Amino acid sequence: DSDLSFDPGLEHVLAGETRLSTIDGEAGELVIGGFPLEELAPNATYEEALYLLWNDRLPTEEELSTFRSDLAAHRDLSDGALAAIREAAERRDDAMDAERIGAACASLARPAEEDTDGEVTTHERDAMVAVAQLPTAVAAYWRVANGEEPVAPRDDLTHAANYLWMLTGEEPTDEQVRGLETYLCSVIDHGFNASTYTARVVASTESDVLSAVTGAVGALKGPLHGGAPGPVLDMLEEIADHGDPQTWLTDRLDAGERLMGFGHRVYRVRDPRAAVLSEAAEEFYAGEESAFFDLARDVESAAVSVLDERKPGRSLETNVEFYTAVLLRGVGVPRELFSATFGVSRVGGWTAHCLEQYADNRIVRPRSRYVGETGRTWTPVGER
Numbered sequence: 485d486s487d488l489s490f491d492p493g494l495e496h497v498l499a500g501e502t503r504l505s506t507i508d509g510e511a512g513e514l515v516i517g518g519f520p521l522e523e524l525a526p527n528a529t530y531e532e533a534l535y536l537l538w539n540d541r542l543p544t545e546e547e548l549s550t551f552r553s554d555l556a557a558h559r560d561l562s563d564g565a566l567a568a569i570r571e572a573a574e575r576r577d578d579a580m581d582a583e584r585i586g587a588a589c590a591s592l593a594r595p596a597e598e599d600t601d602g603e604v605t606t607h608e609r610d611a612m613v614a615v616a617q618l619p620t621a622v623a624a625y626w627r628v629a630n631g632e633e634p635v636a637p638r639d640d641l642t643h644a645a646n647y648l649w650m651l652t653g654e655e656p657t658d659e660q661v662r663g664l665e666t667y668l669c670s671v672i673d674h675g676f677n678a679s680t681y682t683a684r685v686v687a688s689t690e691s692d693v694l695s696a697v698t699g700a701v702g703a704l705k706g707p708l709h710g711g712a713p714g715p716v717l718d719m720l721e722e723i724a725d726h727g728d729p730q731t732w733l734t735d736r737l738d739a740g741e742r743l744m745g746f747g748h749r750v751y752r753v754r755d756p757r758a759a760v761l762s763e764a765a766e767e768f769y770a771g772e773e774s775a776f777f778d779l780a781r782d783v784e785s786a787a788v789s790v791l792d793e794r795k796p797g798r799s800l801e802t803n804v805e806f807y808t809a810v811l812l813r814g815v816g817v818p819r820e821l822f823s824a825t826f827g828v829s830r831v832g833g834w835t836a837h838c839l840e841q842y843a844d845n846r847i848v849r850p851r852s853r854y855v856g857e858t859g860r861t862w863t864p865v866g867e868r
């Protein structure tokens with residue numbers, strides 16, 4: 485293996501081909517299903533973006549309506565999933581744990597083999613089940629965690645509207661729904677990020693979509709990936725109390741911490757999703773609330789300049805998570821659910837990547853460089 489090149493984090497490795505999305509990290513451009521992000525995210529509903537990823541084209545009105553009802557038909561959790569989610573919520577486990585339970589238990593909600601009509605493949609049906617189940621799992625967790633009963637999903641609401649409905653038991657406003665649609669469509673897919681690649685690795689063994697999604701939720705949970713937006717909001721709230729962004733940020737960096745919501749493996753400029761999300765977020769911060777949006781803007785510019793002093797030439801700019809926090813706060817999604825809501829969207833990308841992987845598969849199996857000992861001799865346990 486000595487002639488193979490070693491690239492920690494696979495930063496410069498092209499690990500596959502995809503038609504789903506592409507990123508230009510120098511220009512700050514993101515294309516999803518052929519659409520520039522700025523064209524897709526403010527216009528599409530989540531169902532349209534999902535259909536686009538699964539079928540490589542937008543649905544007609546009739547196709548969209550059938551697709552919506554197919555998806556809505558898989559929303560109810562199984563009794564087993566609900567029981568496990570209740571337990572997670574009562575233990576005050578993280579929402580991502582509940583989402584992972586939701587993914588793992590989604591197999592209990594898929595139709596039994598004899599009930600399927602044979603018209604769709606198992607992988608496509610599982611993809612539908614995964615996307616439909618995660619929001620119900622997250623919302624049920626949230627209700628129970630707050631001492632309330634889960635709110636049953638409604639099949640007359642869109643995917644985004646139903647999620648907000650299940651969280652609150654109240655019909656969301658059109659503005660809330662549009663804000664959430666824009667978020668869900670902005671983050672639905674993003675190249676071979678860690679969770680998506682996890683899903684593809686699992687799918688490459690010809691395992692099923694629900695197993696791939698379960699692994700992907702695990703990868704998304706980490707603070708270096710999807711775990712950042714909650715801490716971003718904590719940061720903004722702490723800075724609001726503290727008063728001076730510059731000093732607060734400098735203190736954190738002096739303490740050896742990373743600033744959540746900044747830096748990216750691929751982007752060397754501002755993440756294009758930051759612009760789309762901040763524009764959508766601004767709608768929610770009128771009047772008295774505008775102070776919070778202004779604070780976010782100030783923190784962004786202070787952080788970018790502080791990071792530039794610390795890491796000149798590295799270009800640590802705002803990533804997707806910064807304005808995710810601001811937008812989701814505006815929409816009314818609780819801070820504790822930010823990462824899980826990222827999963828509610830990204831499951832669309834994960835499933836699309838699984839379908840793409842199955843269609844042209846080669847099992848993922850890279851090499852490793854051995855840096856351990858060799859030639860050890862065995863010492864019996866009593867002599868060590």
Ligand code: CMC
Binds near residue numbers: 708709791798
């Ligand atoms: N705050 C402070 N320093 C940073 C930051 C940051 N946010 N990001 C990178 N650096 C430093 C880092 O410490 C490193 O310094 P050194 O060379 O002295 O060790 C240098 O910049 C280069 O960083 P890196 O570790 O090579 O960058 P990476 O490509 O491995 O990591 C990242 C990318 C997103 C994990 C990282 O920027 C980070 O930890 N950001 C904060 C967490 C965050 O916002 N995560 C959300 C990621 S975007 C959405 C997603 O993927 O879900």
